Amino acid sequence: MDALDVARWQFGVTTVYHFLFVPLTIGLSVLVAILQTLWHRTGNERYLKLTKFYGKLFLINFAMGVVTGIVQEFQFGMNWSDYSRFVGDIFGAPLAIEALVAFFLESTFIGLWIFGWDRLPKRAHLASIWAAAIGTNLSAYFILAANSFMQNPVGYRINPDTGRAELTDFLAVLTNKVALITFPHTLAGSFLVAGSLVVTVGLWHVMRNRGSADTGAYRFATKFGSWVVLVAATLVVITGDIQGKIMTQVQPMKMAAAEGLYTTESPASFSVLTVGSLDGSRELFAIKIPYLLSYLGTGDPNGTVHGINDLQAQYASQYGAGSYAPIIPVTYWSFRFMIAFGLAAAAIALLVLWSQRKGRTPTSRWLLRAGLVMPVLPLLANSFGWIFTEMGRQPWIVFGEMLTRDGVSRSVSLTEVLTSFTAFTLIYATLAVIEFKLLVRYARAGVPDLTPDPVIDDSHDDAERPLAFAY
Template structure:
């Protein structure tokens, strides 16, 4: 029970925190791009857009910092054996993240916030770019630590202490799993931010509010969503092949493939028994799974039963199969929500093309775009769940099982209490986030006369 509660708590807090991270990273880059556009073109609408979207970025950034603190707290509270086992390895990337990346983003973000009309324009512009670089580097070092759990490299287990020790920090930081996860995550961050700009901007456009600001913002968001969406597809394809080599059981579970087959089809939707003994109905794309897994249309993909036998031979008796229904559906939902954002981007680019510049945006698209903001957020969340749940029963793949990482001295009552407290606290923070964002959105961009008179941020009005 203690193990299950600890896993639930970490899952809830991690998924909640990860709602803010992609939006923060993506918005930082888009806001930096908008300020650059103003610096180059001197178009007043870009300055107003920078201030408007910058306010939303700052709200989200603050919430991400608050929720991220709990993550490291949980390592020591619920996962002390894990922390003791991997501390020598995990310390390096997390220390670099804190000393370099977070210092970079927080320092220069502070200069950017308070530097309007106090710093030279180019220096001020450099501040937002350096803050954006900090958010990107922060993501990389955290993903490097997580990727070591997926594919441990550059380390060895000391037989005397029974702990993992870092032997090659370069190998760890250049782990192919980390490089694949980083590119996939970064493009997903841009999709998330692009769709956020599209949703909020379209909502304002259909109400004919500040079209001179929101129309170019929406166009920027649409192109960002579409181009980054293509990047997600390419990097996801590369990750699927890495996963097949490094974690073949995760790939088999993602397809609910119980027996080895070549060529292997990809099921868009399957109805059957959880153990794979009976398949009642399935809609499949021939040979697609072979291509996703191996890069060839007739590649051989190993099945769950064969991989389970191999794991028993390598690691001893036990169950080495993750939750197949959870892995299967999160994989498809991740793809489906991502494709939905891309479809909305294509529709939006058509509706806002130059030939329609003098026409109002259809109200139905404003509603669809605002609802579509949730699509990449959901794709990110279920993708994270797929990545972590598909690795089970391993905490560090092939090295440390999840059951062996939980704190032995923390009782289930303590874990349950903290789980309830954190859930209620996060619920309250969600209300705060939504209220602040809604107020800022309703306040709109600063009036033209104000951004010409002063570059100070204009506070959003209270309601």
């Protein structure tokens, strides 16, 4: 084990942990905005209760996401300084815009939304949560544009004197075809997570607090969340199909590794299960669906999909001696776990809708148990999706331009990386416990009571009153 191995583990752990909060924040911001819009248009009190209820869960998650996200940028200079030096001219531009425009947009208007319930006009207050949601989604786009450059470098040139990548076309970076499809795919995955949380909390209250005054609100939330999950799952499949075809074009080794395809095939079969040799050089046993991989990769059932061994020979000739295949079991199984967990969440949402047909109240304990684990499933799907995306690119940190081993900080010792890795892991473990307890505590509390407070002395000027935190 050396500093490179630990640096990779640290970045992987902190990235996956941070991304546990990101999809929920992205999706829930829009869903809360939709609920408040329903209240604004109908005046129905149940929508206001649900807005404040799920808005509280959104704010808890948003705060935790900000805290964990700060660490991500520190690591570029701390453990990956050679990478930062090489690609900083390009990577820094979308990240700077994300911080200066998108993040400030969402954070400013979230502040207005939190403290503006009794001070802002209703339309202005509604606009503030929509502005925050737009900022959150813009933030995702700029970050994905930066990441997409690592997958498919565009809009740059290599300076022969400095050996650095220099930005030549910022529009090309922002319109990278990988970014253009990764963004809607990520958004769909985010709504899958957010809808699942809405379903879980609503279903728990419907089944545990039958006959309460707020049962109608919880039933609506359960149905609303279930439809969000089903629509999001459909969009995940559609965008994932397009993403697979683009991946086959720009990173054929990743597609081959995802399928455990060792030799070039035309037509190529989709692997339901493949067992390879220990050194990952050949296939020993496989269960396959004919023609499906060719269609997924090229759009043509008879299309050619290049295999791992052929691509390895091609890359060795093009880039020099070395192994250019990722860890096959990781890419193969992370790809399948991503699909399986996402489909499982959609299946539970369908069962929840079926259980409430024609006004029925669900009673099955198994459904409740499935509902309680439901938010975990799309979170796992998102996490395995990112593991597949990043591990499938290996050994490249910037595909075709820089190997991961060349991007690590040369001046950082193994002891220093181990120290920071241990510290971050312990801190994140503590934050995970805090986040879980806060979400469970406020989810169990249910929707707020909107009974007006007792009349108090209102003789002082309204402008002199301190801002009141709405929650």
